[in-house]
Amino acid sequence: MICTIMIPKTRSCISLILANKIFFGNTIQAGIIKEAYKDIISYEYLCGLLNSQYLRNIYEQNVKEGRVFPQVKLEKLKPLPIVIPTKEERKKVEDIVSQIIDLRSKSQDTEDLEVYLNQVVNKLYMK
Numbered sequence: 001m002i003c004t005i006m007i008p009k010t011r012s013c014i015s016l017i018l019a020n021k022i023f024f025g026n027t028i029q030a031g032i033i034k035e036a037y038k039d040i041i042s043y044e045y046l047c048g049l050l051n052s053q054y055l056r057n058i059y060e061q062n063v064k065e066g067r068v069f070p071q072v073k074l075e076k077l078k079p080l081p082i083v084i085p086t087k088e089e090r091k092k093v094e095d096i097v098s099q100i101i102d103l104r105s106k107s108q109d110t111e112d113l114e115v116y117l118n119q120v121v122n123k124l125y126m127k
Contacts, residue, residue: 041090049083089124
């Protein structure tokens, strides 16, 4: 399976994982994890961090536009602090993100999992 982290230009979410899907270049920017980090950070883990309330708040403080749907700017994503997790921390975030993706693919509610993801991510940044 080919996975890529996608960054929509408008901010309904900061990132999403696209596996074997088609996307439109004028509406989405893409990023890949550098080879040096592939054994440390996964796309699911990064997606979980980027969509957490913690990083969203930092991002929104750095990007102040008067637009209703401001664009996600890659130059504002690059300086975001990404915690290098332990294997256990990484797995926990990956599992939550995978559950959210699965439930959303079935149009089911993910609010409780998103709250839990935010709690897990907050702990990563507060240690």
